[in-house]
Amino acid sequence: MHLRQLIDRETCTYTYILWDSNTLDALIIDPVLEQVSRDLEYINKLNLKLKYILETHVHADHITGASKIKDITKSKICYGSKTGVDGADILLGDNETFNVGSILIKALHTPGHTEGCTSYFIDGCIFTGDTLFIEGTGRTDFQGGSSVDTYNSVRNKIFSLPDETIIYPGHNYKGFTSSTIEYERKHNPNVGDSVDVEDYVLREKNMNRPYPKRFDVAVPANLLCGKENK
Amino acid sequence: MHLRQLIDRETCTYTYILWDSNTLDALIIDPVLEQVSRDLEYINKLNLKLKYILETHVHADHITGASKIKDITKSKICYGSKTGVDGADILLGDNETFNVGSILIKALHTPGHTEGCTSYFIDGCIFTGDTLFIEGTGRTDFQGGSSVDTYNSVRNKIFSLPDETIIYPGHNYKGFTSSTIEYERKHNPNVGDSVDVEDYVLREKNMNRPYPKRFDVAVPANLLCGKENK
Numbered sequence: 001m002h003l004r005q006l007i008d009r010e011t012c013t014y015t016y017i018l019w020d021s022n023t024l025d026a027l028i029i030d031p032v033l034e035q036v037s038r039d040l041e042y043i044n045k046l047n048l049k050l051k052y053i054l055e056t057h058v059h060a061d062h063i064t065g066a067s068k069i070k071d072i073t074k075s076k077i078c079y080g081s082k083t084g085v086d087g088a089d090i091l092l093g094d095n096e097t098f099n100v101g102s103i104l105i106k107a108l109h110t111p112g113h114t115e116g117c118t119s120y121f122i123d124g125c126i127f128t129g130d131t132l133f134i135e136g137t138g139r140t141d142f143q144g145g146s147s148v149d150t151y152n153s154v155r156n157k158i159f160s161l162p163d164e165t166i167i168y169p170g171h172n173y174k175g176f177t178s179s180t181i182e183y184e185r186k187h188n189p190n191v192g193d194s195v196d197v198e199d200y201v202l203r204e205k206n207m208n209r210p211y212p213k214r215f216d217v218a219v220p221a222n223l224l225c226g227k228e229n230k
Numbered sequence: 231m232h233l234r235q236l237i238d239r240e241t242c243t244y245t246y247i248l249w250d251s252n253t254l255d256a257l258i259i260d261p262v263l264e265q266v267s268r269d270l271e272y273i274n275k276l277n278l279k280l281k282y283i284l285e286t287h288v289h290a291d292h293i294t295g296a297s298k299i300k301d302i303t304k305s306k307i308c309y310g311s312k313t314g315v316d317g318a319d320i321l322l323g324d325n326e327t328f329n330v331g332s333i334l335i336k337a338l339h340t341p342g343h344t345e346g347c348t349s350y351f352i353d354g355c356i357f358t359g360d361t362l363f364i365e366g367t368g369r370t371d372f373q374g375g376s377s378v379d380t381y382n383s384v385r386n387k388i389f390s391l392p393d394e395t396i397i398y399p400g401h402n403y404k405g406f407t408s409s410t411i412e413y414e415r416k417h418n419p420n421v422g423d424s425v426d427v428e429d430y431v432l433r434e435k436n437m438n439r440p441y442p443k444r445f446d447v448a449v450p451a452n453l454l455c456g457k458e459n460k
Contacts (some may be wrong), residue, residue, distance in 0.1 A: 045417050
């Protein structure tokens with residue numbers, strides 16, 4: 001498997017392009033609308049055959065590039081089955097698996113940041129979206145979010161993966177690009193091994209975070225896979 | 231070998247921390263002064279024993295964190311032997327090799343962006359600093375820079391590495407985090423397989439780039455390994 005991690009500097013969002021180096025079948029995870037030209041140019045230069053667009057959740061901080069990429073490449077948009085989006089081609093159940101070339105993808109429902117959050121386990125890597133960050137977790141105060149769910153998703157599902165599994169998150173604001181299960185178990189201040197669920201839930205409850213700047217634009221657009229309303 | 235890539239968002243500079251997972255002996259490549267606390271906190275959390283600070287060149291766009299890290303960790307600062315810095319512990323010759331735990335490092339003199347530029351080949355990865363970027367090369371109009379040297383360094387040294395070698399550059403401004411020799415040979419507009427040296431040299435000559443914003447602060451500081459003048 002080949003993997004490229006790409007950054008949208010404006011929103012600190014990570015996009016991932018993965019492909020089978022033999023068949024050149026490819027997938028993209030969490031593309032950002034403003035970066036679609038960059039991403040497609042790269043895909044074209046590598047002669048990749050883009051099969052799937054995987055979304056980890058309905059984003060509230062940026063508009064997805066999924067619809068635009070689908071229109072051009074005829075690839076299929078995939079979301080977790082509990083997202084309630086309109087226009088997805090495939091709604092993935094918990095533990096559902098599928099292939100891109102020889103690459104095996106396993107969808108794991110990991111609710112918490114939003115009700116429909118889904119992580120993808122692929123070849124020793126877990127793409128966690130905003131469920132699990134490097135030394136953090138996504139906020140849980142909108143879109144059916146639940147701190148108890150985040151805690152359980154991470155502790156019971158993500159942390160059951162091998163210690164050496166590489167974590168590729170949806171964002172990082174300090175400049176880190178990846179982590180591991182072992183590191184987050186030891187050092188994650190929200191859901192690490194030493195943190196009780198009650199402590200995390202209480203801390204989340206008292207966070208009083210500001211209303212997300214792009215929420216009112218991003219969420220409605222993303223519930224249509226980023227399709228422009230005309 | 232374990233590897234973490236870190237980003238300084240302000241200057242789009244990449245720093246790399248590498249370590250032997252058995253001995254926990256570690257090295258850091260191109261640390262940024264403003265990120266030293268972040269980097270050392272990470273190193274401490276992983277219980278790494280930092281042995282070396284490797285610099286790819288005397289940077290003109292940021293001040294190195296080398297001296298500050300050395301003061302705290304007692305690690306050794308390494309530069310290529312043609313950099314002319316004051317305070318380096320080890321000046322590496324071309325093709326010189328050394329170990330950090332079981333990790334073998336090979337220094338390759340790759341002049342062009344500056345006279346003293348050095349790339350590091352480590353376990354199938356090449357850390358190219360500002361000699362070779364993803365679809366680009368570093369500017370060649372100061373610090374003993376030479377477009378002919380860049381062309382030769384890339385074509386004769388870096389591109390002689392296996393096609394699948396992963397390229398980790400010193401910067402990227404579009405959000406890409408890595409590339410490969412194969413990709414750059416095909417797609418690098420300055421030094422790719424299809425570009426003649428004359429074309430690249432002429433293009434560089436006509437670039438008329440602006441004077442680097444931080445040049446007058448960064449270069450004198452970096453010639454002292456980032457040590458503060460008191």
